[in-house]
Amino acid sequence: MVRVREGFEQEFAALMQKLPPWVRQEVEGHGPQLEEIAMDLGARLAYTVDGEARYSEREVSKEDLQFVLHRVGGFKENNRAGIEGTLHRVSRIQSALGEMTGITIRVGKFVEGVAEPLRPYLLDGQGSILLVGPPRTGKTTLLRDVVRILAERWGSRVLVVDTSNEIGGDGLIPHPGIRPARRMQVPDPPAKTQGRIIYQAIANHSPEIVVVDEIGYNEDVYECLTASRRGVRVVATAHGEKLLDVLENPALHPVLGDPDLKARERRSRPSFQMALQVVGKGRFVLYPDLAKALDELLEGNEPEGIRLGNWPPGPASQG
Incomplete structure (x- = not known):
């Protein structure tokens, strides 16, 4: 059963307190269905509810942007801010002169159950898994629930390397949904530090499983390779529409x-034994033998995958 984790109401209320009163009045009735809020200077407020874009009659002013700025307490070097104890993300847009011209707010939810179709593959302990998908298909939401399932069995031996606090949320204490897994935060910019944190996680804390969001920098890819050769399982995400995009x-x-x-x-065996293509929210294609799937792609063929999740009725097919 897929459900938003208990406690979302308090986390949602914490977000609403960061918004100008009129913006709050416009969006707060949508609760868990609210996905994103876009506040652009001089434009109507835009927000997304269950994938549908909606707009207010009122335009966003400089005072509205400043209201959010003061309530979140400023932005980090990557123009992001978080709200302590939640998974919400607030991002800033700046002009060429450094003036704030817009704010994007992603409403973070810990969705339990979305990774349940993967449970047998996660708990068999057979190897590392690469999650592949384009933006806005729910990769990070899936990854959080993957951490929950892994932590049920391996507890604190699951260590999350948290780039931009996407998995465990902002603040010193990670979101309770990923407990008892441990979390190491990645300083900005991640291109220069994520690989170093993965190295420290393995060298200093002896995890059985390392979870990483959005690999693709030279150093972090190398450290994931090293981890697999040392017997540490890695669960990581990478951008790509399909497995072929990752290969290329x-x-x-x-x-x-x-x-x-x-x-x-x-030239050698892949570091990941399996790959999961995230097709859409709750829809996945699993390649249980990544090496075989890669060889099929190299030969110009479409590898055969296993459909998992809430696909519509119809004949099973490859990804």
Whole structure:
């Protein structure tokens, strides 16, 4: 059963307190269905409810943007801010002169049950898993629930390397939904530090499983490769519409067995034993043997996958 974790009402109320009163009045009735709020200077307030874009009659003013700025207490170097104890994310848009011209608010929810179709594959302990999908398909929401399931069995031996606090939320104490897994935050910019934090996680804290969101920087890819060679399971996400997009991304080649696209062969075994393509919210295609799937792609064929999740009725097919 998929459900928003208990406690969302308090987390949602904390977000509403950061908004100008008229914005709050416009959006607060939508609760868990509210996904995003966009406040752009001189434009009507825009917000998304269950995938549908909606607009207010009133335009956003400079005072409205300043209201949010003061309530969140400022932004970090990456122009993001969080709200302590929640998964909400507030991001700032600036002009060329550094003036704030817009704010995007992602309403964070810990959705329990979305990863349940993966439970047998997560708990069999057979290897690392790469989650692949484009933005806004629920990769991070899925990853949080993956952490919940892994932590049920391996507890504090599951260690989350949390880029931009996407998995465990902002603040010193991670969101209770991922407990008893542990969390290490990644300083900005992640391109220079994420790999170092993965190294520290493995070298200093001896995890059995490391969870990483959005790999693709040279150092973090190398550390994921090292982890797999040392017997540490890795669960990571990467951007891509399909598995083929990952194969065609040179930055990820080290963890895919160093494929040669011209020679159509791999030089070694991939660091991940399985791959999961996130097609949409609650819809996945699992490749239980990533090496075999990569070889199929290198030969110009479409690999066969297993459909998981809430697909509409119809014949099963590949991804």
